[in-house]
Each structure stands twice: as structure tokens, then as C-alpha cells.
Amino acid sequence: AQSVTQLGSHVSVSEGALVLLRCNYSSSVPPYLFWYVQYPNQGLQLLLKYTTGATLVKGINGFEAEFKKSETSFHLTKPSAHMSDAAEYFCAVRGLQGAQKLVFGQGTRLTINP
């Protein structure tokens, strides 16, 4: 069974600083990995995904994530935070076999300080 652990339920950074949101996964098969963002009173929006190929994945709004199989990690980064990045971020995993549902982490709330 797949599972996801997001380290830190709350992360606070200054505007212009590096954003790093941590995600570790557990999967018995090669995973598909995703980061979603949820703004207040909205649904989840896909930021980026890793399926196969290049392990450094670029997404929308300047975010990127690197799949590290040896560390079972898929951390999300952005070089320079913007006030509009304040939101909740979810990491998710889906195995290639069996149920095609996504298993989500508990989420990390990102706060940007001016």
C-alpha cells in the first residue's frame, strides 16, 4: 500500500526566500508522484507530477520537485517565495498497479511573511 508523509504541517518563509516543502512516500511499486495546491475555499490544483523520465520536474508558478528514489522523497521547492504562494500544499502518490486512487499526505500550510 502507498502512503505519504509531509514533514511540517506549517511552514513560514519570508517573501523572496526559498520555499522547501518536504514529502516522503512509501510504495511497493514505482510510484507516480504529485503536488497539489489548495487556495482558501477552492479545490485542489495540480502543481506538478512525476511519472517517468527526468527526475527533476518543473511545474506551474515557478515550483519544481525532484524525485529521489534512494531517499523515497519528492520535495517541492521554489527559489523565491511570493505572497500569492500562501496556500496549503499536498503531496500525493499513486502506484502503477491496483487502485488508481491518489493517496495524499496531511498537507503543509505555507505562510509568506512580508
Added chain:
Amino acid sequence: DSGVTQTPKHLITATGQRVTLRCSPRSGDLSVYWYQQSLDQGLQFLIQYYNGEERAKGNILERFSAQQFPDLHSELNLSSLELGDSALYFCASSVLTTGELFFGEGSRLTVL
């Protein structure tokens, strides 16, 4: 706009009542998923349908049921509601080849 439509956006009801949440997937997507989001449980997978058939079941209570109709829209029925059922219920549809889900804006259920 994800292309997934959910109604109603907000619903307030009393304990013991029954409600129905509706979801229309993106055009061409055959698979529909239901998730429950609450403060204490996070995003919990409830159930998945594919082209009208139940494909996978998660932490869905027996008081809850769902179905997917021939036109591919789906309904989630919640009955004998309890205070703890208050949550945001999301529907999503998927591109099966890559697995990403496209989420609707959710239906916020408040049980008083």
C-alpha cells in the same frame, strides 16, 4: 477551471437527515473519485467509479453510498448524518494514463 462541476457548493442540514452531492466529470473522463476533507482526517479517499462500475473503495461509511450514471455524472448520498460528517467533499475525475486527478471546487457540508 478544472472542468469538474460539483453541486451544491454549500449545504447546511440537521443530524439524521440525508443529502445528495452531485458531480459532473471533465468531458471524456470516465473515472470519478470522491474524497472527504476534514481538519482532523485530512483528505480521505471514499470511492472510485469507472464508466459506471465501482472500481475501488476507501474509508467510506456504510451510511454513505455513491453511483455513477450512464452520462458519467456521479452522486454521493450521505444518510443518517452526524455532526462528524461535516466536511468538504470533493469530486475528481482522472486521466487514467497519467493518474492525475482534476478536482471540483467541493461541496461544503455542515451538519447542525
